[in-house]
Amino acid sequence: MSLTKDAGHLFRFAFLFVVAFVVFLLVRHFVVPKSFGEYGHYRGAAIGEIAARPLHYAGHETCETCHADIAEAKKAGKHENVSCEACHGPLAKHANDPSIQPVKINTTVLCIRCHAESAAKPGGFPQIDPVQHSGGVPCETCHQPHNGL
Amino acid sequence: MNLDRRHFLVMLPAAAIAWKYVLAGTPDASPNYTMTDHWWSMLIDIPKCIGCGNCVRACAAENDVPDGHFRTWVERYHVNDWHMEGPEVISPDGGKEGFPAVAQSAGGGEGFSSAPQDEGKYFFVPKLCNHCADSPCTQVCPVGATFIAPDGVVLVDQTYCLGCAYCVQACPYGCRYIHPEKKVADKCTLCYHRITKGLTTACCENCPTGARKLVDLKDPNDPIHAFLKTHYVQVLKPQMATGAKVFYNELDGSVR
Numbered sequence: 001m002s003l004t005k006d007a008g009h010l011f012r013f014a015f016l017f018v019v020a021f022v023v024f025l026l027v028r029h030f031v032v033p034k035s036f037g038e039y040g041h042y043r044g045a046a047i048g049e050i051a052a053r054p055l056h057y058a059g060h061e062t063c064e065t066c067h068a069d070i071a072e073a074k075k076a077g078k079h080e081n082v083s084c085e086a087c088h089g090p091l092a093k094h095a096n097d098p099s100i101q102p103v104k105i106n107t108t109v110l111c112i113r114c115h116a117e118s119a120a121k122p123g124g125f126p127q128i129d130p131v132q133h134s135g136g137v138p139c140e141t142c143h144q145p146h147n148g149l
Numbered sequence: 150m151n152l153d154r155r156h157f158l159v160m161l162p163a164a165a166i167a168w169k170y171v172l173a174g175t176p177d178a179s180p181n182y183t184m185t186d187h188w189w190s191m192l193i194d195i196p197k198c199i200g201c202g203n204c205v206r207a208c209a210a211e212n213d214v215p216d217g218h219f220r221t222w223v224e225r226y227h228v229n230d231w232h233m234e235g236p237e238v239i240s241p242d243g244g245k246e247g248f249p250a251v252a253q254s255a256g257g258g259e260g261f262s263s264a265p266q267d268e269g270k271y272f273f274v275p276k277l278c279n280h281c282a283d284s285p286c287t288q289v290c291p292v293g294a295t296f297i298a299p300d301g302v303v304l305v306d307q308t309y310c311l312g313c314a315y316c317v318q319a320c321p322y323g324c325r326y327i328h329p330e331k332k333v334a335d336k337c338t339l340c341y342h343r344i345t346k347g348l349t350t351a352c353c354e355n356c357p358t359g360a361r362k363l364v365d366l367k368d369p370n371d372p373i374h375a376f377l378k379t380h381y382v383q384v385l386k387p388q389m390a391t392g393a394k395v396f397y398n399e400l401d402g403s404v405r
Contacts, residue, residue: 042296046306047184053342056211057351079357086203086355090210114201114357119251120225120271121199125358 058095060084066098070146077147078126087145107139182345187300188367189339190394191353192376193275195401197360200225200273204352204361205245211340211351218326219243220337221277221352228403229269236403244273274397274404275361277352278303278324278337279385282392286316286325286336295334301366301394302341307333321389339363366394 038044060083064071067084074080085091087110094100108130117127128134139145200223208214208221223244227237241248251271280303287295287303294310297303310333317325317334328335340350348354349363364373376382376398383400384393397404 036293039299040296041293043293043306043309046296046309047298047304047341049306049308050304050338050341051182051345053212053338055343055346055348057207057343057348057354059343059348059354081359082357083354085207086357090207113203113247114199116247116250118200118248118271120227120248120273122196125199 055092056090057085058090058092062095063091073146077144079145079147107145108136111139111143111145184299186367187344187365188394189301189344190280190364190366190373190396191277191339191350192362192364192373192382192396192398194360194362194398195272195274196399197358198223198273198275199358199360200244200248201357202244202247203355203357204275205243207351207355208337209245211343212338214335215329217242218329218335220324220335221275223248224274224276225271226274226401226403227269227271228401233403244275248273270401272401274400275352276322276324276385277395278320278339279322279391279393279395280337280339282394283390285319285321285389285391289315289319291315298341302339302344303336304338304341305334305336307331307335310334321386321391322393364396 033043033045035044035046036042039047060071063084070084074082087105088102089105091102094102112130115126115128117129121127130136134142202223204221205219205223208219212220214220221243222240224238224240225244225248227239229237239248280297280301282297282301284297284303287297290296291313292309292311294307295303295305295316307328312327312332312334314327314334317327320336325334325336327333340348340352343350344363350361353361353363362373365371366373373396377396380398382396382398384396385400385404386393
């Protein structure tokens with residue numbers, strides 16, 4: 001009897017600790033996201049959210065489902081392994097809705113990005129001095145980009 | 150088990166929903182993609198890189214990368230004779246619009262009057278997040294906002310990130326930045342939204358010479374395995390033991 005009476009202050013503190021622990025567990029339950037710790041020390045649902053971000057480049061496989069003729073022609077030329085959107089730009093919107101038309105390419109700017117002459121480029125890569133070579137005439141006047149001639 | 154028709158009908162939709170998750174695997178945004186079947190990385194073939202900047206532009210377009218920040222960028226090295234430890238490195242706007250021309254010989258070609266006339270070798274080094282297997286950036290995050298996904302891609306949970314930039318300092322490759330509008334850490338996701346759908350990354354898709362290739366080290370049919378056996382391949386800063394997974398073919402010793 002006297003034990004509980006003398007140790008009363010200890011039990012009161014023990015009770016406070018228990019209450020604090022329960023409050024901690026409750027707050028933790030509501031604050032920590034459900035998927036935290038699913039795969040590790042992070043929110044597992046974040047992986048799905050990052051995977052759900054929108055596409056801008058459709059990928060050449062998508063292009064080839066409609067433009068099979070161009071894909072076939074391209075196989076004969078040096079641009080065989082250059083994918084469509086490398087030159088034509090991001091066209092996922094066009095792939096989803098063909099009524100959205102891609103912007104016409106300015107070949108005098110585009111072709112030079114790869115083919116301008118520079119000693120820093122690997123030796124075997126075809127390069128030209130844009131001023132001497134054509135003097136500003138659009139490249140497609142002479143060259144066929146889809147079969148790379 | 151006693152199961153009357155009423156209970157059976159109640160349980161049927163629940164079973165259907167459960168089965169959908171069984172079939173889908175995780176993450177549920179990408180059906181038929183199982184994270185544990187992959188271990189993603191990249192191969193960069195230095196002799197093929199022409200420094201056109203297509204990868205930098207494609208990355209910016211695909212991932213809405215703000216101007217002046219880069220998830221991937223291209224550096225041009227100029228190593229003059231024996232000066233291996235002090236290469237001249239340039240990366241104008243991350244190489245987004247290419248690089249200034251270099252005259253073909255010390256004599257100087259016409260139209261290249263302003264070009265440097267130094268001897269020495271030039272080469273391009275595309276850089277991106279190395280998606281380290283023991284990444285320093287994920288280790289320093291105080292809140293668990295950045296992590297290595299089970300398929301080996303280092304990602305940032307931008308709803309969880311505080312923007313403290315510890316990870317920006319921790320990355321030995323300089324691959325992270327604080328997004329100027331979102332005020333959270335941002336970096337290459339290895340186009341996670343593309344590779345989980347069976348597409349390649351935006352930079353690999355748009356590389357005209359095939360200098361960049363997405364590789365899956367867990368896929369036994371991936372050509373990377375034969376490539377690694379037959380080529381001299383290096384990773385960046387191997388002395389830091391980060392487990393970097395971006396492999397560089399014929400990387401010059403002067404690259405840092």
